[in-house]
Amino acid sequence: MNASNKLLEVKEVRKVFGEGQNETMALKGVTFDVLPGEFLGIMGASGSGKTTLLNVIATMLKPTSGQILLDGQNISSFKGSQLAAYRGDQIGYLFQQFELIDNLTAKENIMLPLAIHGINLKEQEQALLQLAKLFDIEELLNKFPSQLSGGQKQRVAAARALISNPSIVLADEPTGALDTKNAKILMEKLSEHNQQQESTILVVTHDANAASYCSRILFIQDGVIFHELRRNVPGESQEAFYERIVMVMAQLAGGSSNVL
Numbered sequence: 085m086n087a088s089n090k091l092l093e094v095k096e097v098r099k100v101f102g103e104g105q106n107e108t109m110a111l112k113g114v115t116f117d118v119l120p121g122e123f124l125g126i127m128g129a130s131g132s133g134k135t136t137l138l139n140v141i142a143t144m145l146k147p148t149s150g151q152i153l154l155d156g157q158n159i160s161s162f163k164g165s166q167l168a169a170y171r172g173d174q175i176g177y178l179f180q181q182f183e184l185i186d187n188l189t190a191k192e193n194i195m196l197p198l199a200i201h202g203i204n205l206k207e208q209e210q211a212l213l214q215l216a217k218l219f220d221i222e223e224l225l226n227k228f229p230s231q232l233s234g235g236q237k238q239r240v241a242a243a244r245a246l247i248s249n250p251s252i253v254l255a256d257e258p259t260g261a262l263d264t265k266n267a268k269i270l271m272e273k274l275s276e277h278n279q280q281q282e283s284t285i286l287v288v289t290h291d292a293n294a295a296s297y298c299s300r301i302l303f304i305q306d307g308v309i310f311h312e313l314r315r316n317v318p319g320e321s322q323e324a325f326y327e328r329i330v331m332v333m334a335q336l337a338g339g340s341s342n343v344l
């Protein structure tokens with residue numbers, strides 16, 4: 085761990101797509117830190133820059149300017165094997181549409197990140213079983229994605245994101261394709277993992293219910309962070325935090341600047 089104890093440092097990150105008349109400035113100087121063990125939510129309207137932000141952290145996009153440090157190391161400068169190691173070992177990614185591989189079983193999908201990196205799968209059985217228990221998918225491990233419900237698929241995908249014990253899990257609208265009940269189950273399980281294993285999770289979401297499981301929420305609008313909510317723990321119930329999130333969202337939708 086670096087001296088500052090910050091896991092992730094996002095510094096003045098800008099991202100411009102296209103040029104001239106087609107230019108879109110998706111991120112206009114975003115700065116924030118993530119501490120180890122945080123469950124951080126990123127909220128904002130459609131087109132506000134949430135996915136772009138997640139993708140520059142995941143190194144799927146290169147920032148136009150600014151820096152992103154993980155454990156003090158500038159990830160934007162990573163190349164070759166260092167970049168592959170960052171993507172493979174340090175990051176777990178959870179997608180809205182699950183992105184499971186159809187012709188692999190649930191177990192094979194979960195183990196895939198380890199297999200790709202030549203890790204001895206036998207030695208990881210214990211980790212697999214723990215995650216399968218947490219996400220309640222023990223009975224589903226030998227099934228193929230086509231045999232699973234959406235909620236089950238996303239819990240398999242969550243186990244895959246966590247199996248390599250990444251430094252940070254990046255989740256892009258992980259409840260976006262789920263019904264209310266399955267969204268709640270997924271967020272409860274992620275929250276349990278975050279609290280028990282002190283995993284660090286960054287989740288982009290439109291959904292105030294999903295966001296209410298987070299310990300802190302950054303609101304992004306037009307490519308800048310303009311508001312932050314922190315759950316007051318201990319003391320504040322999830323319901324009370326949810327109410328505060330909804331209030332900020334309502335003020336923003338109404339164009340009010342009272343929250344700033």
Ligand SMILES: Nc1ncnc2c1ncn2[C@@H]1O[C@H](COP(=O)(O)OP(=O)(O)OP(=O)(O)O)[C@@H](O)[C@H]1O
Pocket residue numbers: 101102108109110128129130131132133134135136137
């Ligand atoms: N590859 C791209 N080329 C050009 N413009 C892009 C590209 N990706 C995103 N943008 C633009 O950047 C801005 C931010 O997009 P982004 O996808 O990050 O928003 P978002 O907050 O994730 O939206 P949503 O909630 O709808 O997914 C938008 O104006 C979008 O049109």
